[in-house]
Amino acid sequence: MLTSTRDVLRDRNFRLLWLGQSLSVFGDGVINLGLLILIERLTGSTAALATMAVIMALPYVFLGPVAGVYVDHWDRKRVMILADLVRGLLVLGYILGARPGHLWVLYLIGFLMSSVSTFFSPARSALMASLLPESLLLPANSFSQMSEILMRVLGMAAAGALLSRADLYWPLCVVDSFTFFASMALVSLIRAPRGHREEVVQTVSDVWREIQVGIRTIFRSRVLTGILMAAGITMLGMGAINILFVPFLLNDLHVSPTWFSAVQGAQSASMILSGALVATLAARVKPTRIVTFALMGIGLGIGAISQVHSIWQVLGILFFIGGLVTPFNASISTLSQTMVSDALRGRMGASLNMLVTTANIASMAVAGVLADLLGVRMVFILAGGLAIVASLVAAWMFRDQPSASIQ
Numbered sequence: 001m002l003t004s005t006r007d008v009l010r011d012r013n014f015r016l017l018w019l020g021q022s023l024s025v026f027g028d029g030v031i032n033l034g035l036l037i038l039i040e041r042l043t044g045s046t047a048a049l050a051t052m053a054v055i056m057a058l059p060y061v062f063l064g065p066v067a068g069v070y071v072d073h074w075d076r077k078r079v080m081i082l083a084d085l086v087r088g089l090l091v092l093g094y095i096l097g098a099r100p101g102h103l104w105v106l107y108l109i110g111f112l113m114s115s116v117s118t119f120f121s122p123a124r125s126a127l128m129a130s131l132l133p134e135s136l137l138l139p140a141n142s143f144s145q146m147s148e149i150l151m152r153v154l155g156m157a158a159a160g161a162l163l164s165r166a167d168l169y170w171p172l173c174v175v176d177s178f179t180f181f182a183s184m185a186l187v188s189l190i191r192a193p194r195g196h197r198e199e200v201v202q203t204v205s206d207v208w209r210e211i212q213v214g215i216r217t218i219f220r221s222r223v224l225t226g227i228l229m230a231a232g233i234t235m236l237g238m239g240a241i242n243i244l245f246v247p248f249l250l251n252d253l254h255v256s257p258t259w260f261s262a263v264q265g266a267q268s269a270s271m272i273l274s275g276a277l278v279a280t281l282a283a284r285v286k287p288t289r290i291v292t293f294a295l296m297g298i299g300l301g302i303g304a305i306s307q308v309h310s311i312w313q314v315l316g317i318l319f320f321i322g323g324l325v326t327p328f329n330a331s332i333s334t335l336s337q338t339m340v341s342d343a344l345r346g347r348m349g350a351s352l353n354m355l356v357t358t359a360n361i362a363s364m365a366v367a368g369v370l371a372d373l374l375g376v377r378m379v380f381i382l383a384g385g386l387a388i389v390a391s392l393v394a395a396w397m398f399r400d401q402p403s404a405s406i407q
Contacts, residue, residue, distance in 0.1 A: 008140045013131045013190045018144055020186035021124065024084070025148045027179030029155020030162075031091060034172040037163060038098060039106065048103065050243060054364065055107050059115040060357040067118040068350025069210040072343060076123040076130075077192040081184050083120035087113055088180030091173050098169040118350065126345035129337035130193055137337055138287060139278060142330035146275025149326070153268050214347025218355075223288065223339050226397025227332055228352055230295060232359040233390035237383025239363025240370060241302065248305075248376045255311050266315040270322035278327050287331035288398035294328035295391035297321070303384025306377040 008014055039048050071079055090113050097105030132140055159172055218224045249255040249263070301321040308314050340348045370379050 008132070008136050008143055011132060011136075013192070014128070014140060016186045016190050017124070017128060017131070018147065020084075020183035021144065022147050022151045023179045023186075024183040026151040026155040026158075027091075027176035029152035030159040030172050031094065031176040032152075033156040033159040034163065034169055035094070035106065035110070038169055039103070042100060042103060050364065052107065052110055054361060056110045056114040057357055057361055059111065059118050061354050061361065063115050064118045064122075064350045064354040064357070065211040065214060065347070066207055068122050068214055068347040069207050071119060071123045071126060071346030071350070072210070075192075076127045076346070077187060077190055079119055079123040080127065080187045083116050083123070084180045084184035084187065086116050087120075088177045088184065090116065091176045091180065094173045095170045121353070122346045122349040125333065125337060125349050126342065127190075127192060129345060130342055131190070134338050138330055138334045141333040141337075142275045142278035142326060145326050145329050145333075146272050149268050149271045149275070153264070156264075210347060211351065214344065214351035217340055217344050217348045218352060221339055222397050223335060224348070224352070226288075226394050227291070227335055228355055229397065230291060230390040230394040231332065231352075231356045233393060234295060234298075234387045235356055235359040236363050237302070237386035239360040240367035240379055241383050243364050243367040244371055244376050244379060247371075248380075249311070249314070252376060253309070253311055253314070259311055262315060263311075263318060267318040267322035267325075270319045271326045274323040275326040275330070278330050287334050288394070290327050290331040291335070292391050292395045292398065294324040294331070295387050295394060297324045298328070299384045299387030299389075299391060301384070302387060303381050306380035306384070 009018075035052065036049060039052060042048075090109060093109040093112075094106060096102060097109065128140065128144075129137060158175070162168075162171055162175075218228055246260075249259070298321055301317050301324075304317050305314060308317065336349055336352060337345065367379070370382075374382075
């Protein structure tokens with residue numbers, strides 16, 4: 001079977017879905033950097049930045065499973081169109097919070113934007129799986145993630161250029177709003193198959209019952225359970241690393257903030273390069289093995305960071321880790337799409353995301369305490385060890401597993 005990126009791009013529906021998402025991610029890169037800079041200038045507090053991160057993650061824990069239920073009962077293309085429309089309007093609300101004393105506005109809009117995204121993300125994943133044959137899903141997911149990384153970096157660069165010329169934040173909101181509307185227009189052109197949709201849920205008990213179906217779906221499959229365990233264990237360490245990495249560079253390595261773009265670029269460059277190779281891997285290596293070996297490498301890389309004493313060593317290790325992240329994420333997405341029937345993809349994906357996000361939030365919550373008790377470098381060692389444990393767990397759970405889906 002042909003599994004190259006060229007084959008994926010020949011599909012008109014995928015091209016529309018990919019282009020719309022790429023534009024939207026570009027806008028996200030613009031607004032996300034703008035928000036980081038704005039919150040820092042308004043408060044000068046890293047706690048405020050961490051609060052924003054937690055607020056934007058919470059909807060995936062509490063609303064995500066509910067969104068997954070409705071994604072499986074509603075027309076997914078329409079869900080995506082409506083989500084883009086709402087987010088395109090909501091993002092303009094950030095303009096109201098771009099002044100002292102209105103931090104709560106930024107938090108509120110961030111929470112609402114993230115809440116709407118809990119509907120968009122599982123709908124997009126499920127729609128992609130229904131548009132493409134299974135043999136093309138791994139290269140399609142890899143190409144999509146590679147494009148998202150590139151567009152996010154370009155969006156951040158554009159935001160930096162705009163803010164360096166004029167200290168204004170409203171143009172960033174307008175740009176992001178435009179990308180949502182452009183995505184909405186492109187998605188509307190997709191010729192999506194009309195799959196079977198069950199009767200719409202009407203009561204709280206109906207929703208809870210459907211959420212349980214999604215969670216049970218994960219635990220009925222050894223592969224899906226393995227994904228949950230591997231991703232959850234890894235995020236128990238990675239959440240803390242995400243919080244402590246910048247303080248580590250500033251306080252332990254005494255690096256100037258001007259190096260941050262190089263740090264971001266090193267990892268992003270390798271993620272883009274490795275994404276181009278996943279189509280080749282798809283023809284030779286099972287996604288389950290990619291997950292196992294990628295986690296082992298990521299764990300070793302994170303542990304190695306604890307021993308560095310130079311920013312150049314950090315750049316080299318991040319380049320190595322970045323080369324494993326795209327194959328890992330693409331394989332996880334592909335397995336999540338192919339191990340369940342179309343009617344369950346929304347619920348299963350949202351439930352899986354909820355459980356993994358919970359581990360991430362828990363890790364972020366204890367990051368500061370662990371750093372004070374053990375030291376930042378020891379936290380890196382523990383996080384790397386957790387990723388290695390996750391790799392071993394994945395290898396055990398994925399052993400001798402067929403690629404049949406749950407019906």
